[in-house]
Amino acid sequence: MNLFDVYPLNNIEIVKASGSKVWDANGQEYLDLYGGHAVISIGHTHPHYVKRLTDQLNKVGFYSNSVLIPLQVELAEKLGKVSGKTDFQLFLCNSGAEANENALKLASFYNGRKKVIAFKGAFHGRTSLAVSATDNPKIIAPVNETDNIIFLPHNDEAALANAFAEYGNEITAVIIEGIQGVGGIKEASVSFLQKIRSLCDQYNAVYIADSVQCGYGRTGKFYSHDYAGVDADIYTMAKGMGNGFPIGGISIAPKFKPWHGMLGTTFGGNHLACAAALAVLEIIEQDNLLKNAEEVGTYLINELKQIEGIKEVRGRGLMIGIELPESLQNVKKDLLFKYKIFTGEAKPNVIRLLPALNLTKDLADQFLNDFKTALKG
Numbered sequence: 001m002n003l004f005d006v007y008p009l010n011n012i013e014i015v016k017a018s019g020s021k022v023w024d025a026n027g028q029e030y031l032d033l034y035g036g037h038a039v040i041s042i043g044h045t046h047p048h049y050v051k052r053l054t055d056q057l058n059k060v061g062f063y064s065n066s067v068l069i070p071l072q073v074e075l076a077e078k079l080g081k082v083s084g085k086t087d088f089q090l091f092l093c094n095s096g097a098e099a100n101e102n103a104l105k106l107a108s109f110y111n112g113r114k115k116v117i118a119f120k121g122a123f124h125g126r127t128s129l130a131v132s133a134t135d136n137p138k139i140i141a142p143v144n145e146t147d148n149i150i151f152l153p154h155n156d157e158a159a160l161a162n163a164f165a166e167y168g169n170e171i172t173a174v175i176i177e178g179i180q181g182v183g184g185i186k187e188a189s190v191s192f193l194q195k196i197r198s199l200c201d202q203y204n205a206v207y208i209a210d211s212v213q214c215g216y217g218r219t220g221k222f223y224s225h226d227y228a229g230v231d232a233d234i235y236t237m238a239k240g241m242g243n244g245f246p247i248g249g250i251s252i253a254p255k256f257k258p259w260h261g262m263l264g265t266t267f268g269g270n271h272l273a274c275a276a277a278l279a280v281l282e283i284i285e286q287d288n289l290l291k292n293a294e295e296v297g298t299y300l301i302n303e304l305k306q307i308e309g310i311k312e313v314r315g316r317g318l319m320i321g322i323e324l325p326e327s328l329q330n331v332k333k334d335l336l337f338k339y340k341i342f343t344g345e346a347k348p349n350v351i352r353l354l355p356a357l358n359l360t361k362d363l364a365d366q367f368l369n370d371f372k373t374a375l376k377g
């Protein structure tokens with residue numbers, strides 16, 4: 001049997017990882033500023049994480065949501081505390097797409113409506129409704145096509161108000177990333193998020209904050225949407241939540257009332273996943289990683305802004321986009337193959353930095369030096 005060949009792969013096999021470093025099969029060291037799509041939040045193979053998962057595996061790895069799982073309660077309490085939303089409720093699932101799928105479904109159950117407002121440049125995942133709300137026709141299969149999604153220009157308050165004026169009582173939810181990741185590190189403005197909040201209140205629509213990539217402390221606040229100073233109704237999360245162990249979740253405002261069978265999953269919230277997520281939150285709290293993400297991120301952004309030849313530097317904390325002119329298209333590949341640094345990309349020519357939240361200033365400096373040299377060709 002062959003693998004179903006859907007991924008363009010770099011010819012590198014990672015066999016060892018620690019903190020913000022990984023090593024290939026030839027023993028070559030790399031600086032990891034990408035964390036495998038923003039997943040590594042507390043650093044690779046963090047000793048506390050490894051111990052908590054190993055200990056849990058030696059007790060019980062999995063049982064389904066038909067028995068008491070106190071680790072879920074512990075996780076909900078911890079997440080409520082660290083995210084500052086103690087009165088919210090937690091539903092656990094397995095991925096970012098699934099988190100968004102459940103959030104949209106919950107919104108529709110809540111107000112009985114069908115239409116969803118999403119934005120140009122958005123990426124919300126590849127499952128049915130999540131992919132329909134994703135601005136990329138290439139990955140939307142005919143079976144996922146629906147008239148229920150209204151795509152609006154990003155950060156356009158007038159277009160948003162017009163859409164509500166036109167469709168008002170048909171709109172179930174507005175879904176928005178605090179900072180678009182796949183879309184090229186584009187931040188939703190404070191006033192735009194505030195406008196979403198007030199229009200959702202006015203029309204009884206649900207404000208869904210897709211925090212799958214920009215959340216979990218990456219920008220210096222637990223949810224980047226919180227820079228706007230207003231609460232969303234549902235926050236969706238995954239990526240950094242398990243530091244590589246698959247887990248996703250939605251944090252749900254108190255006004256949503258559950259009923260048995262409303263949402264569900266076989267694997268979501270299993271013992272191992274909860275142990276991984278708890279280990280991550282414990283390290284985030286203990287090592288003050290939100291502060292580190294904010295400080296090292298601000299340092300990197302400010303330093304990058306001084307460098308000549310860059311089109312634009314965008315982002316917040318450790319979610320950074322460096323847009324380069326077309327003439328510097330080779331830089332991303334050079335960083336990986338010449339300078340041994342993993343970064344991400346987005347179109348048109350944007351390098352994405354999504355490192356672990358405990359990236360040190362020394363490693364940030366190492367990147368800056370190599371990046372400056374790489375720009376010279």
Ligand SMILES: Cc1ncc(COP(=O)(O)O)c(C=O)c1O
Nearest residue numbers: 095096097123124125181212213
């Ligand atoms: C903002 C956002 N939402 C949702 C997803 C989907 O997450 P997953 O790949 O875990 O399904 C992603 C993945 O890149 C994302 O960046």
